[in-house]
Amino acid sequence: MVNPIFKQVTLIGFGLIGSSLARALREHKLCERIICGDTSESVCAKVLELGLADSATTDLAESVKGSDCVILAVPVGACAAVAQGIGPHLQAGCILSDVGSVKQSVIAALTPHTPAGVHLVPGHPIAGTEHSGPEAGFATLFEGRWCILTPPPGTDAGAIEKMKTLWEACGSKIEIMDAKRHDLVLAITSHLPHLLAYTIVGTAADLEEHTKDDVIKFSAGGFRDFTRIAASNPVMWRDVFLHNREAVLEIAQRFTEDLTGLQRSIRWGDGDALQTMFTRTRAIRRQIIDAKQAG
Amino acid sequence: MVNPIFKQVTLIGFGLIGSSLARALREHKLCERIICGDTSESVCAKVLELGLADSATTDLAESVKGSDCVILAVPVGACAAVAQGIGPHLQAGCILSDVGSVKQSVIAALTPHTPAGVHLVPGHPIAGTEHSGPEAGFATLFEGRWCILTPPPGTDAGAIEKMKTLWEACGSKIEIMDAKRHDLVLAITSHLPHLLAYTIVGTAADLEEHTKDDVIKFSAGGFRDFTRIAASNPVMWRDVFLHNREAVLEIAQRFTEDLTGLQRSIRWGDGDALQTMFTRTRAIRRQIIDAKQAG
Numbered sequence: 001m002v003n004p005i006f007k008q009v010t011l012i013g014f015g016l017i018g019s020s021l022a023r024a025l026r027e028h029k030l031c032e033r034i035i036c037g038d039t040s041e042s043v044c045a046k047v048l049e050l051g052l053a054d055s056a057t058t059d060l061a062e063s064v065k066g067s068d069c070v071i072l073a074v075p076v077g078a079c080a081a082v083a084q085g086i087g088p089h090l091q092a093g094c095i096l097s098d099v100g101s102v103k104q105s106v107i108a109a110l111t112p113h114t115p116a117g118v119h120l121v122p123g124h125p126i127a128g129t130e131h132s133g134p135e136a137g138f139a140t141l142f143e144g145r146w147c148i149l150t151p152p153p154g155t156d157a158g159a160i161e162k163m164k165t166l167w168e169a170c171g172s173k174i175e176i177m178d179a180k181r182h183d184l185v186l187a188i189t190s191h192l193p194h195l196l197a198y199t200i201v202g203t204a205a206d207l208e209e210h211t212k213d214d215v216i217k218f219s220a221g222g223f224r225d226f227t228r229i230a231a232s233n234p235v236m237w238r239d240v241f242l243h244n245r246e247a248v249l250e251i252a253q254r255f256t257e258d259l260t261g262l263q264r265s266i267r268w269g270d271g272d273a274l275q276t277m278f279t280r281t282r283a284i285r286r287q288i289i290d291a292k293q294a295g
Numbered sequence: 296m297v298n299p300i301f302k303q304v305t306l307i308g309f310g311l312i313g314s315s316l317a318r319a320l321r322e323h324k325l326c327e328r329i330i331c332g333d334t335s336e337s338v339c340a341k342v343l344e345l346g347l348a349d350s351a352t353t354d355l356a357e358s359v360k361g362s363d364c365v366i367l368a369v370p371v372g373a374c375a376a377v378a379q380g381i382g383p384h385l386q387a388g389c390i391l392s393d394v395g396s397v398k399q400s401v402i403a404a405l406t407p408h409t410p411a412g413v414h415l416v417p418g419h420p421i422a423g424t425e426h427s428g429p430e431a432g433f434a435t436l437f438e439g440r441w442c443i444l445t446p447p448p449g450t451d452a453g454a455i456e457k458m459k460t461l462w463e464a465c466g467s468k469i470e471i472m473d474a475k476r477h478d479l480v481l482a483i484t485s486h487l488p489h490l491l492a493y494t495i496v497g498t499a500a501d502l503e504e505h506t507k508d509d510v511i512k513f514s515a516g517g518f519r520d521f522t523r524i525a526a527s528n529p530v531m532w533r534d535v536f537l538h539n540r541e542a543v544l545e546i547a548q549r550f551t552e553d554l555t556g557l558q559r560s561i562r563w564g565d566g567d568a569l570q571t572m573f574t575r576t577r578a579i580r581r582q583i584i585d586a587k588q589a590g
Contacts (some may be wrong), residue, residue, distance in 0.1 A: 238570045
């Protein structure tokens with residue numbers, strides 16, 4: 001157990017991640033007060049009803065006053081507007097952080113609105129489910145998961161340390177990484193898999209009605225896992241793709257070339273090429289198991 | 296509990312599916328004797344060591360003698376050669392079945408070698424894990440899973456009923472379906488998902504070394520699920536793609552067109568198109584949950 005790290009934490013956005021973080025902060029007593037800032041009145045009401053924050057307001061500028069830590073948990077595309085609204089109201093010494101799945105664009109969006117004396121420490125907890133909203137959150141969401149921090153060069157070491165302590169107290173493993181590198185790695189491990197899942201489920205949705213019924217009925221053979229991924233928050237994922245465009249398109253292009261190669265092997269009956277490829281991919285799984293990322 | 300359905304069942308091929316079926320037959324007392332036919336001496340030895348069959352032989356012709364049910368659990372591409380070898384030794388009234396993931400090509404492969412008086416009842420239990428071999432099997436693999444039977448028109452109703460009873464006793468839900476329809480539906484629900492998983496893991500394997508290390512380390516965001524699928528048996532999957540070529544290529548082509556459309560939306564910043572698409576795919580997940588195929 002660590003002592004409270006902050007006096008007052010403002011969480012802006014109380015979806016799956018924001019509400020899970022609020023629960024974890026409470027459970028591990030990481031701050032004295034939690035303020036909810038969310039532009040949705042119904043979300044604010046729900047947050048108070050669930051007891052997730054000490055107070056809640058739709059006035060984001062108001063929500064950050066007096067806080068020594070402000071964490072944005074809104075879709076990546078909303079960060080610039082939120083930062084513009086709250087920037088002038090951040091108190092000196094405050095840490096400004098976020099939980100977005102893309103880091104370069106978030107840094108570009110937040111930096112102009114971060115006053116001198118406020119410490120920008122962007123973060124990305126690699127955790128989530130296909131569910132959305134304040135009721136979907138839970139305190140253990142971050143346990144055993146990576147949280148990547150991408151502080152720009154020159155960021156105050158004490159501020160980085162505090163955010164590290166916060167996420168570790170929530171059960172996360174911490175990695176400090178360059179934002180550009182983060183965006184490339186996540187394009188492969190998360191963004192492209194989501195893009196493929198959305199695509200295949202869309203392809204299935206376009207099938208004639210009675211084939212689609214059978215696809216749903218017999219979805220257990222692999223497709224079902226894709227539908228879970230493809231049920232993730234549409235606005236959040238729209239923003240991820242638009243804001244990590246370069247890396248996603250680069251990786252998607254490589255993927256398409258590789259898929260075309262496999263289609264060609266299938267068309268021309270090149271069994272050796274297929275078997276060689278499928279044997280090679282097994283080795284990657286082995287490495288992930290050895291790295292203790294899967295059992 | 297049902298009485299023994301068969302006196303003697305021969306299972307040819309003791310990988311994940313064959314060995315799981317042997318365990319389930321034993322556990323539910325569905326036959327009096329189990330014979331293992333497997334061309335690998337080490338597999339036969341392992342089968343006897345694990346007590347999965349009453350006898351085991353690498354002589355497949357010998358293995359089917361006196362059996363009233365013979366089930367092939369070998370890669371789809373091996374079915375024709377196996378059927379040619381055992382066909383002359385199948386006893387009158389025997390049921391010949393299989394567990395292959397493709398049904399039209401298996402029917403085409405088995406029919407010429409199925410003597411008059413032998414009943415061909417092809418089957419496909421939609422179940423599996425990424426593990427292979429006789430030690431990977433377990434008796435509960437088929438519980439709650441679909442098993443699709445695709446008997447050709449005119450197949451003896453009593454023989455179909457017996458296979459239905461066998462799989463139901465193993466815990467499966469049964470569907471009788473036309474083989475062509477099976478191959479199309481499975482191309483979407485299983486074969487394309489596997490092809491995409493193999494491709495993306497291959498794409499990752501081609502990355503420069505230190506990016507690949509990070510991909511393995513931070514694989515939790517979606518990629519890890521794909522590596523599990525891409526660790527499936529290489530020979531089995533090579534054969535699935537080669538033997539369901541038409542349906543897989545047709546569905547892969549549709550998929551590629553849809554992916555290209557999404558890439559274009561990302562490149563040109565068409566957020567509305569992305570959000571509309573991602574909202575639509577959520578509905579499919581909802582239908583699968585309503586169909587009780589996921590929780």
